[in-house]
Amino acid sequence: MSFRVVRSSKFRHVYGQALKREQCYDNIRVSKSSWDATFCAVNPKFLAIIVESAGGGAFIVLPHNKVGRLAADHPLVGGHKGPVLDIAWCPHNDNVIASGSEDCVVKVWHIPDGGLIKTLTEPVVDLIYHQRRVGLVLWHPTALNVLLTAGSDNQVVIWNVGTGEALVKIDCHPDIVYSACFNWDGSQLLTTCKDKKIRIINPRTGEVESEAVCHEGSKATRAIFLRHGLVFTTGFSKMSERQYSLxxxxxxxxxxxxxxxxxxxxxxxxLYDPDTNLVYLCGKGDSVIRYFEITAEPPFVHYINTFQTPDPQRGIGMMPKRGCDVTSCEISRFYRLNNSGLCQVITMTVPRKSELFQEDLYPDTLGDSPALTAEEWVEGKDAEPILISLKDGYKPPESKATITVTKRNILDKGGAKTGKTQNATQVPDKTLQEFADEIRKLKAMIVKHENRIRALEAEVALSKANADEDGSGGDGLNAGHALGDDEV
Incomplete structure (x- = not known):
């Protein structure tokens, strides 16, 4: 008699559940770009999705309570001249989001609490350096206002968003960078590249600390740092079979x-949850989400289950742990985009009978306070992320102070700071001026349409009169023809 020993794990029975359609987001024109990105970014305040946009690039930002069918004219974030390829919320300010685009520019935006009431075209700052499209944006996990960008020019740049300056330019990749990930305290950078290699880089110096061929297939590879230092990758074999490795x-x-x-x-x-050590694999075009637990004992990567959906996914976003519902033992929440314009919400839950706070499921998690300033990080300091308890749930703070960008004036030898500062006092006048301009344009358009309508009405009346005259003459002619035929 043989029996199988079942591995003990509190996540063995994690199950996924899709919310009803009326609790999801509908009528979203998801980007048709072939770029390999998730097209979706989520935080406890907002959901952002890259969408199709005429004459440039745009993405949509929705507060979580704005569920249901979206109006076709919903305001966008749209200042890019080319399609948006990647977006990322700042981990230390839930109102700030960065976007990279085919127009080679990275823009950082401030979204007001409650969402947008009109299309936003004015970013807080433009970060200009890349010569080709920017397909990757990534915030530093512990340092405030430090942003990494990577473009098809094979360059990786780390910026101080507070000054709009490039801090580090990393030029060690011979081809396009597919993915990038900081380790737990942000002291190392992990990248994958089209040359099939995976690299661990010092993000302050750009020096490559180690590198190796990752997956031998030619398609895109992804890699992430796990909390305790291991590296998890996904890619393809020579025979184009999908693989994962640790x-x-x-x-x-x-x-x-x-x-x-x-x-x-x-x-x-x-997609990785550092609190539970669970990795979720979500493939583009797949109709499943597979999830695994990473442990210290062999076989190290333990398959748990697969969440099945009826349709393929175009993109996916994962809510940070502080946005999950601790009262229902929800350990992950996904926002899944499909081809029909639906953004489906999927919750992953551990079945527990008790309604008390489950401390073993919710250890202290990543908070929204930075551990370092950008200047401290540049000077060489590293710090663990600041963690928070979810015992009483997480309440997003009211809008933090608008991100301020102070650019140094290179013409001023004294190094005085001047330039583009996003002040609250400047905004109302600018907004009023924009409204006045829009009203003027609308009035001109209405007058133009009224004149055109009058001209068309006159043409229709004239055509009708001519048709009536031709019709009466034509009837007599037809009668004559009929008579002639009879006589014959």
Whole structure:
């Protein structure tokens, strides 16, 4: 008699559940770009989705309570001249979001509490350096206002958004950078590249600390740092089979685990929860979300379950833990985009009978306070992220102070600081002027349309009169023809 020993884990029975359609977001024109990005970014205040936009690039920002069918003329964030390729919310200010685009520019935006009432075209700051499209934006996990961008010019740039300056320019990739990820305290950077290599880089100096071939297939590879330093990757084999692997930073070329999943051709995005050590694999074009638990004992990566959906996904976003519902034992929440314009909300829950706070499911998690300033980080300081307890739930703070950008004047030898500061006092006058301009344009358009309508009405009346005259003459002619035929 044989029996199988079942591994003990509190996440063994995690199950996914899709919310009803009326609790989801509908009528969203998701971007049709072929760029391998998730097209979706979420935080406890807002949901942002890259959308199709005529004459440039745009994304939509929705407060979480704005569920249901979206109006076709809903305000956008739209200042890019080319399609938006990637977006990322600032982890330290839920009202600030960065976007990278085909127009080679990175823009940082401030979204007011409650969402947008009109289309936003004025960013807080433009970050201009890349020569080709920018397909990757990533915030530093512990330092305030530090942003990483990567473009098709093979350059990786780390910015201080507070001054609009490029702090570090990393030029060690011979081809396009597919993904980037900071480690737990932001002291190391992990990248994957089209040359099939995975690299661990010092983000302050740009020096490559170690590198190795990751997956041998030619399609896009993704890699993330796990909380305790291991590296998890997804990619393709030579035979185009999808794989995932687990590696140690000091032996990148020798994976601890390498597993082939299937032969689908969609790029797999690993979404990671550092509190539970769960990795969710979401493939582009897949109709499933697979989830695994990473542990210290073999086989290290433990398959838990698969959440099945009826339709393929175009993109996906994952809510930070502080936005999850602790009263229902929700450990993850996903926002899944499909081809029909629906953004489906999926919750992952551990079944527990008790309604008390489950401390083992909710250890202290990443908060929204930075551990360092950008200046401290540049000087060489590292710090663990500041954690918060979810025992009483998380309440998003009211809008933090608008991000202020102070650019140094390079013409001033004294180094005085001048320039583009986003002050609350400047905004009302500017807004009133914009409204006045829009009203003037609308009035001109209405007058133009009225004149055109009058001209068309006159043409229609004239055509009708001519048709009546032709009709009466034509009837007599037809009668004559009929008579002639009879006589014959």
């Amino acid at each position: 590696r140690t930073p000091d032996a990148l070329n020798e994976p601890i685990v390498m597993v082939e999943l299937d032969t689908s051709n969609g790029v797999m995005f690993p």
